[in-house]
Amino acid sequence: MKVFKFGISLLITVALTYCLNRGWDFGTPIPPLGKFLDPFHGFWANAESRSVPDHELPIDGLRDKVSVVYDSLLIPHIFANNDDDLYRVMGYVTAQHRLWQMEFQTHAAAGRVSEIIGDKALDFDRNQRRLGMVYGAENATKAHMADSVIGRMNRAYTEGVNAYIAGLTYEGFPLEYKLLDYAPEPWTELKMGLLLKNMSKTLNIGEDDFQMTNALNLFGKEMLDILYPDQEGVGDPIVDNPGGWRFDAVKLDTVPLALPDQLVNIEPATQVVRGVGSNNWAVSGLKTANGSPILANDPHLSLSMPSIWFAAHMKSPNVNVMGVTFTGSPVIILGFNDSISWGATNAQRDLVDWYKIQFKDNSKNEYLSDGVWKKTNKVVEKFEIKNDEPFYDTVVYTHHGPVVYDDSFHGDSERKYYAFRWIAHDESLELKTFYLLNHARNHKDYMAALDYFSGPAQNFVFASTEGDIAMRIQGKYPVRRKDEGKFVLDGTNTSNEWQAYIPNDQNVMTKNPARGFVSSANQYPVDATYPYYVHSNVYEAYRNRRINNRLRQMEEITPQDMMTLQNDNYNIQAEESLLFMLSHLDSSSLTPEQERIRIELKNWGYINDAQSTAATYYEVWYNTLYRNIWDEMQNQNVALSLPSDFVTIHLMKTDSTLSYYDVQSTPEKEDLHQLINQAFKRSIEIVEQWKTENTNPPQWGYFKDTGIGHLLRLEPFSKKVVNGGNGNAINATTGSHGPSWRLIASMEKTGVKAWGVYPGGQSGNPGSPFYDNLVDPWANGRYFRLHFPHSEKETAGYRYFISTFNPTSR
């Protein structure tokens, strides 16, 4: 009996322990509860207190002692005696604060999310691999590792990250590993390539070749050019230098453009987000109060926790640089050093093409090119899936690139195969650009650094303590014939392929222009005399004008003025459309409440501040109208892009007869006048509905409801903010996107002064006081002075704690 009792009791104990030591999935995943809740090693161990004592850490491979002084924002100031140690410790320190994010981002880039969260991510993962993200990252990594300086830097950084990982036990794992029950793997040089491809996908995959092909076939070329013009003809281009392009441009032989004559029945797997952009500018000393140039930059990205950026100050005898890095890169990506500052905005250009492939037969072993059958290369991609068998996917590569869509992936029964040509597939050496910018002393060094940069193409702004300001649009741009690349291309004919690239010294650039400032906001890049065809799926029409109007007027500029400008909520789109919309309202038919709102809108100053209710009514009215005008495009069963806000408003004001004004779901025939009135009444209903579901007043800040979501979309780890802005305002904060980093740098000869802020915090740990401490200051337009000491001694006034890294004795 006793033995029996013992047996039962033992069985229960072992079974209980086993069940609590592994994760379960009952629809929602449950972490291993015993492991997770154990206060010694589980999630409790991730809670951090504010007091951190100074401490010493030994790491392998270090040549000399390295001091890392943290300031009150938890920004590390790394003081090393040589560059190898600097990059090694940078890797270690970044991993200390952001390891889970570093790995998760690169897993996402590599199409490996299913490993962590199961088969719901499989479509995403397959798309990543089929786009050639890993293929591109491998090519980039090959080039980086072949460069002696960059290869050495990447190795030191990688070893630094891995030194941190090697010292980890379950107790020290970042919280997300514990929640999802997996462990970190070693960092690799390839992961740095993957990070670069992630940015390329965010910034340089923008295209709508399928959508344009469909629009061409549905609406005709004439209408297409009205709805989707190459250039909206508004505002200043980034560089306005008519007649100043004195070089022999590369010429291609002329071939007649063959327009595709079929619809593309493919649901694109890559969603291109509109209204993502960035601002940067630099004003010369002639326009500033103290005579030194000031540089400003705010790249707008999807807002996420942890932030894509990690701020750091890196100092060795060769370099003294500060700013932000992509979490997982060894260099400062945007920032300043003792002599120069730089920033970037996205430089849209068509860098993607789809080639229609003709396979010889179903085996897809051969495809036609210039009349001969070429061999394909098949790559079998293996996807590990959490709690499931692995999935295998065969991706067919042509010389153009991978065939993304086929009968097994988003393709249709008609079997239309399109190969994907993307600039980010090519070998490139971007980290060398940033390495050289980190070390640059003047404009000449900046120019030399940018020569290594192929993509994602950026508008690089520059200012120096010597007094220079500059802008250069840098990327590897194929030379295009007019309209080439706008639609899907015939893959059987090599004359359609990228034949040549614009030489670096023929890219768009300017230095110290007469107007006393340079600026970019993703608008059309260059004046009409530039000898190359320039085209993109979208160019910005509003922010750039507000920036330039303000900069032209401003004199005696201070850094404070630049902060105010970065947070400017003026809405030019409203200024150009609201009066017109109001003029169409039949005020006799309005209820007293509707009339009250009409008056409120009439008296509104077009400023999308957080407290404005007029902004809410305008935005809802305009968006309702916009959707009703283009309803026929959203109802098509092939993919189409909607015309831009600028084109929509321009057409409303200039053409009252467009057939699009008729709402297709109603039997009546609407005209623009009716549509504007209907949309007005409907928008008030929408706001009323919102009021019943929310306790706050319908002020723009509450209505817009900006969220900074955790990368796993876990609500408790996400943040909400109440602030102003709009995708078309300089403060381009929408519900999900916004200024991901704000920098102001005053390039004073006596020492660079800089201020910055980003929506997040230095720690990636939701259990740290530094996880989200910068979010509210960011939302309120506040900045922090970025301490930029030249020695450890100078940090005395703002030291939080010091980590001292010592070489391990062998």
Added chain:
Amino acid sequence: MRLLIQIIITAVVCFMFQKLFPWWSMAIGAFLVGFVFSNTGAKSFLAGFVAVALLWFGLSLYIDANTQSILTEKVSQLFPVNLFVLTTLIGGLVGGFASMTGSLLKP
């Protein structure tokens, strides 16, 4: 009295085990103490349960207070049950069964 001593010793042994080894090591600690004391099954369960429950509750409470609940507030939104209750209960159950098993091993 004997029960109280068993509780205290279980808590101390489990604390030391968990300082060095993963979470399940406390089951071995509770098992060993249960074996040494060889109380009746029910009493031994009680001793193991109370000891580990108090240990886990105490440490989680200490961490929570020391960190101004910074993480407790967030993680508790992911669970339908109060985190302290869940932590205490799970620690207690494993400790209790392990301790009981130990006591039942004695012939």
